[in-house]
Structure formats: C-alpha cells, structure tokens
Amino acid sequence: MQSIKVVGGRTLSGSVDVSGSKNAALPILFSTLLADGTHRFENVPQLRDIDSTELLLRALNCQIERNGNSMQVTVSRPEKMEAQYDLVRKMRASILCLGPLLARYGEARVSLPGGCAIGSRPVDLHVQTMKRLGAEIEIEEGYVIAKTRRLQGAQILFDKVTVGGTENALMAAVLARGTTVIENAAKEPEVIDLVHYLRAMGAQIEGEGTSVITIDGVDELHPAKHRIVADRIEAGTLLIAGAITGGAVTINQCVPLHLQALTDKMQECGFTTHSDANSITVDATDEWSGTDVATAPYPAFPTDLQAQFMALMTQARGTSVITEGIFENRFMHVQELVRLGANISPMAQVAVVRGKRGGLSGASVMATDLRASACLVIAGLAAKGVTTVNRIYHLDRGYEFLERKLASLGAEIERVSESA
Numbered sequence: 001m002q003s004i005k006v007v008g009g010r011t012l013s014g015s016v017d018v019s020g021s022k023n024a025a026l027p028i029l030f031s032t033l034l035a036d037g038t039h040r041f042e043n044v045p046q047l048r049d050i051d052s053t054e055l056l057l058r059a060l061n062c063q064i065e066r067n068g069n070s071m072q073v074t075v076s077r078p079e080k081m082e083a084q085y086d087l088v089r090k091m092r093a094s095i096l097c098l099g100p101l102l103a104r105y106g107e108a109r110v111s112l113p114g115g116c117a118i119g120s121r122p123v124d125l126h127v128q129t130m131k132r133l134g135a136e137i138e139i140e141e142g143y144v145i146a147k148t149r150r151l152q153g154a155q156i157l158f159d160k161v162t163v164g165g166t167e168n169a170l171m172a173a174v175l176a177r178g179t180t181v182i183e184n185a186a187k188e189p190e191v192i193d194l195v196h197y198l199r200a201m202g203a204q205i206e207g208e209g210t211s212v213i214t215i216d217g218v219d220e221l222h223p224a225k226h227r228i229v230a231d232r233i234e235a236g237t238l239l240i241a242g243a244i245t246g247g248a249v250t251i252n253q254c255v256p257l258h259l260q261a262l263t264d265k266m267q268e269c270g271f272t273t274h275s276d277a278n279s280i281t282v283d284a285t286d287e288w289s290g291t292d293v294a295t296a297p298y299p300a301f302p303t304d305l306q307a308q309f310m311a312l313m314t315q316a317r318g319t320s321v322i323t324e325g326i327f328e329n330r331f332m333h334v335q336e337l338v339r340l341g342a343n344i345s346p347m348a349q350v351a352v353v354r355g356k357r358g359g360l361s362g363a364s365v366m367a368t369d370l371r372a373s374a375c376l377v378i379a380g381l382a383a384k385g386v387t388t389v390n391r392i393y394h395l396d397r398g399y400e401f402l403e404r405k406l407a408s409l410g411a412e413i414e415r416v417s418e419s420a
C-alpha cells in the first residue's frame with residue numbers, strides 16, 4: 001500500500017493545469033450505452049474511478065481504447081444487461097448505468113451500491129425515477145432488477161436535489177416516448193456537461209443549469225465527440241493548497257464561474273483572487289482570517305470542497321463554523337486534523353474550527369475518503385515537519401497526479417510505499 005509524505009512549510013508558487021472532471025466523465029462514459037458505435041472523448045482524467053468505469057463498460061461488451069487523456073468507447077449490445085456487485089462496490093457511480101440500460105434495452109440488473117464513509121447514500125430517488133418513467137422494479141438479492149417496454153415520458157419532481165438522480169433521469173428520458181420534465185433538478189456543471197454530450201448524440205433537452213429540465217424523447221441516438229469539462233473540485237483543492245501556504249498560485253484550464261462559491265469565501269477571508277476566461281489566481285498573503293461556510297447544492301459551496309476548506313480554516317485567525325448540508329457523515333477528517341494539532345469541535349453536521357496560524361505539526365494520518373485525503377495533504381503542507389497520509393487509494397479514486405502537481409508548485413511531497 002502507498003502513502004503520501006509531505007514536508008510542511010514550503011510556500012507554493014507558480015501555475016498548474018487542471019484535469020478533466022471525474023464527476024462529469026463518469027455519467028458521460030455511462031451515457032455511451034445509449035448508442036452503438038464509437039464515442040470519442042478528450043480530457044478524460046487518468047484515475048481509479050475511470051478505470052472502474054472502464055471495467056464495467058467492458059463487462060457490458062464495450063471496447064475501450066485509451067491514450068493519455070483520450071478515450072474511445074465502442075458500444076455494441078451486451079449479452080447481459082448487468083452491473084455486478086464486484087464492480088459496483090468499487091464505485092457508487094456505477095448506478096448510473098441503470099438509466100441507459102433500461103432506456104436502451106428495457107432491462108437492467110444493477111447491484112445496489114451500499115453505503116460509504118461519508119453517509120448512507122441511498123438510491124431510492126433513482127429507483128423512483130425509473131418507476132415514474134414506467135419501469136417495473138424489484139429489489140432482490142441486493143440488486144435493482146428493472147424491466148419495461150419503451151419508457152414513457154413523465155413529470156419527475158425530486159424532493160431533494162440529487163446530482164446522480166438527475167443524471168440517471170436524463171439518460172433514461174432521452175430515449176423515452178414523449179416528454180419528461182424534471183423539477184428540482186441538480187444544476188451542477190457536471191450535469192450540464194452530460195447534457196452537452198447527450199445533445200451532441202442527438203438528444204432533445206432544454207433547461208440544463210436551471211431547476212427545470214425538459215426532455216423530448218427521440219427514437220435513436222448516435223455516437224459523438226466531446227471534451228470533458230475541467231474539474232472544479234480539483235481546481236478548488238489546488239487553490240486552497242496555494243492559499244494555506246501563503247503562496248501565489250494560478251490554476252489554468254478551469255472555469256472560474258464554477259468556483260465562485262469558493263473564491264467568494266476566500267475573498268471574505270481576506271485573500272485576493274483574480275479570474276480570467278479560464279484561470280484563477282490567488283495572491284500571496286498572510287493577512288487573512290476565518291469565515292463560516294455551509295455546503296449545499298450548486299451554485300452554493302460544494303460538499304466536495306468542505307474537507308479541504310476545513311484544513312484551510314485550521315490556519316485562520318479566529319473561529320469558523322462549517323456546516324455540512326449534503327451528507328450526514330462527512331466529518332471523518334476532523335479527528336485526523338485534530339491529530340495534527342487542530343482545534344475543532346464537531347457536533348452532528350456542524351464543526352467549529354478555532355484557527356491558529358502555525359498550529360499544526362506533522363504526524364501519520366489515515367485518509368477515510370477521497371476529499372478527506374486531499375484535506376490531510378493540504379493540512380500537511382502547513383504543518384511543521386513530516387505528515388504521512390495513509391490509505392491514499394481513496395485519493396487515487398479522484399485526483400490525477402495530485403502530488404506531482406503540488407510538487408511542480410514547490411511542495412516537498414512524495415508518494416512512498418508503506419514498507420519503504
């Protein structure tokens with residue numbers, strides 16, 4: 001097993017390019033199941049969740065060619081419309097093959113993903129959506145077993161905003177007979193990127209990026225080409241990493257609008273940030289203090305940056321109150337930050353962080369999930385001495401070459417084998 005070793009105290013500076021978005025690439029890759037032939041993608045990040053998606057698509061009779069960040073998916077009818085537990089348990093997003101398989105072939109057998117470190121994460125809204133579109137669904141032996149003739153357009157009202165639920169609804173509705181209206185739809189940039197690809201395949205969709213999306217089902221879709229949108233969560237992670245070291249860092253190839261909730265919060269703290277068409281810079285400063293933050297669906301502050309922002313707040317002057325509004329158990333990083341010397345009191349979904357500049361000292365810490373891993377790496381950049389972040393297979397699920405990117409900005413960081 002590998003870990004990441006960070007020697008704290010280096011000031012980051014310079015510029016770095018952001019990779020393609022994991023959370024946009026995953027649904028888009030599953031949407032290929034909607035049309036036979038060869039789909040071509042650029043800017044696909046090289047990370048473990050993409051490898052897991054590749055395995056699942058291969059099991060569904062797709063041929064995959066990858067060359068760096070380019071990827072071709074050649075789709076033809078699978079023998080079994082099935083996503084097995086062994087593949088799904090590695091990646092919750094596998095539930096996203098339910099909509100495409102059902103829409104295309106009228107049947108699907110998809111393993112229930114189960115809970116994960118950040119919460120119970122049920123898929124009831126995905127299942128209800130398929131029922132609304134006319135599918136018969138049973139849950140048997142841990143699998144969602146769905147059957148239908150052609151799906152029928154319907155009114156879908158989500159009682160809570162769900163990114164994956166909206167994506168599955170879109171991928172099912174594009175081939176349904178008639179019109180589907182999704183209300184209280186997720187507005188995340190990753191949902192918009194999926195719509196861009198579905199539209200390139202011939203789908204009729206309006207309203208993406210708003211809370212009402214209308215889909216007129218078509219009889220057939222065709223393969224297309226697409227460049228995956230920039231990863232706003234990776235961009236935000238790198239920006240916070242620069243800020244915690246008091247450095248001046250520019251993040252290139254990103255979409256600044258997608259990061260406005262973060263840059264607004266950073267400005268509230270006293271950081272200066274500048275945005276161009278596709279880059280954001282945070283200026284070097286030591287004069288900043290803490291602020292409160294609450295996570296909520298886009299365009300509010302993303303839950304996927306909560307842990308990294310908490311690492312930053314441990315170094316702030318003053319107290320910050322961090323409220324996690326999406327997942328019930330997304331404070332697993334708190335105890336590890338406390339092991340580095342942070343003063344944080346968590347209570348249910350609220351954490352009070354009493355910041356102290358220079359108050360962290362390096363230790364061995366355990367990553368519990370993807371963004372918790374990034375949080376601990378960021379804390380390590382500010383801690384005195386050496387921080388070793390263990391269990392970085394979580395990090396590798398969703399970051400492309402994070403330690404190389406940080407090293408290129410001047411961090412003293414390396415990946416080591418635990419036995420080394």
Ligand SMILES: CC(=O)N[C@H]1[C@@H](OP(=O)(O)OP(=O)(O)OC[C@H]2O[C@@H](n3ccc(=O)[nH]c3=O)[C@H](O)[C@@H]2O)O[C@H](CO)[C@@H](O)[C@@H]1O
Binds near residue numbers: 024119120125163328
């Ligand atoms: C692969 C991917 O894109 N992952 C992102 C996606 O996850 P994911 O799509 O799983 O998250 P959702 O937006 O669906 O979850 C939002 C909330 O709804 C709940 N819920 C969801 C579905 C359902 O059927 N029933 C239900 O109760 C969840 O438990 C959670 O409390 O959006 C999350 C919220 O921005 C991000 O943190 C994840 O990084």
Ligand SMILES: C=C(OP(=O)(O)O)C(=O)O
Binds near residue numbers: 023092371
């Ligand atoms: C929680 C995340 O991903 P997933 O939904 O794939 O677990 C994430 O990207 O932070």
